[in-house]
Amino acid sequence: MSDVARAAGVSPAVVSRLLRGDETLRIREDTRLRVLAVADELNYTPNEVARALRKAEVGIIGMAVHDTSNPVYSEILDGAQAEASAHGFALLLADADELARGDRTFERIVRGNRIDGLLLQRGSSTADDTVANIASARLPLVLVNDRTRGEVGSVALDDEAAAHVATRHLLDLGHTVIGHLKLGAPKARSEARVRGWRAALRAAGVHDGPSLSGGHTTGEGGTALAKLLAAHPDVTAIVVSNVLSAVGAMTAARAAGLEVPRDLSIVALHDVFFAEHLTPALTVVRLPLRELGRRSVAAILRQLDGAQPRHEVIREPAPELVIRASTAPPR
CATH class of the missing domain: 1.10.260 (434 Repressor (Amino-terminal Domain))
Structure with missing residues (x-):
């Protein structure tokens, strides 16, 4: 001072x-x-x-995500928008990579007090650090679905429990060689899902199956499954940590001459509107995405009222298994 x-x-x-x-x-x-x-x-x-x-709130909360077309974000946004509107705020969506561009537009917005706080859904891009550094110096910042332990607040889903539920379902069907297409990044989210997959296997007395990064897109998921099956043809079931990757994995399985679920069962984390319309319909573990959005905005509003940032994990409602046609007992 x-x-x-x-x-x-x-x-x-x-x-x-x-x-x-x-x-x-x-x-x-x-x-x-x-x-x-x-x-x-x-x-x-x-x-x-x-x-x-901040002499006065402007009534706007920003939300930065990677790939604004990702259908997983729609339910998060729905919950976030509802909570923001209930307290007189508007919610503005932006692409994190665009905010991190070198023209300093986002920095000018923050310095000009044009938004009251920022929600950041981190991905694997270096843009995250740029956006977080600019925002955290002047605004309440909350990381969405991230298990940070730093000074920035966070609200996370129970990813470990979700992966455990998915793996337990495959074990109950009789599978014993269960692979995993993991996220890879963000690290904390990916590791939590790996822990859930591994804990379920070990609790059942089953050895760890093969694990490979499946990325976040249909193309990455398809490529990863092809590699995994080439190295481990004995795999009969797969837990996929990203629902879009799971769609790519189903396509890759068909390209390899495998029938889902007769030859390979696939279960994904997160439900999206088209999952039940795939052929076969995709079995998923549904997580409370709307609640994630709502509580993330609530965390921003608490900070605007002077509360210190904190870290939350949403355990209720718990991850819910939605059984469809992409999983079945092994042949």
């Missing part, structure tokens, strides 16, 4: 009152801006700076 006061040419008391958001403080606008600029340059208590910068 003394460093900020010295560099800005004011007293420490002015710095304290300004960054604390004291509305009774009367100083010139150019002085206020100078103190805030110095505090920002010196990285002085960013959360306090963010609250001081």
Whole structure:
């Protein structure tokens, strides 16, 4: 505080009152801006700076995702929009990679106090760090479906339980050689699903099956399944951590001359609107995506009210197995 006061040419008391958001403080606008600029340059208590910068909420919460066309996000957005609207806020969707572009548009939006907070659904892109660094210095930031333990708040699904449910279903059908197409990134989310898959196998006294990164797209899932089956033709069932990858895996299985589920059972994490319309219809573990969106916005609103960031895992409602036609007992 003394460093900020010295560099800005004011007293420490002015710095304290300004960054604390004291509305009774009367100083010139150019002085206020100078103190805030110095505090920002010196990285002085960013959360306090963010609250001081916000003279009034603008009523907008941003949400940054990777691939805005991904159908998994629609239910998250539905819950987030409902919670934001219930509290008088609008929700704006953006692509994280676009926000991280070098033209500094997002940085100008944040510095201009044009949004009140940001939800970030992290992926495998380096853009995540750029967006998080820009936002966290001045805004409440919440990571969506991420198990962070840092200073940034997070709301996560119970990915470990979901993968356990999926694997348990295949074990109950009689499968003993069960592979896994994992996410790969983000690391925490991927590792949680690997733990659930592995824990179910070991609880049943079954050895770990082969595991390979299946990515996040139909193309990546198809390529990964082809590689896995080439190396491990004895696999009779697969847990796929991404539903779009699972669609690609079903296509790759047919291309390899396998019939799903007669030759290979496939179960995916997350339900999407078209899963029941595939041939065969895809068995999934449904996670509470709408609740994830709702509670992520609620976390932002708590921070706007002055609460400290915290880390949540949604355990209720629990992951739900939806049995369709892509899983069956092994031949």
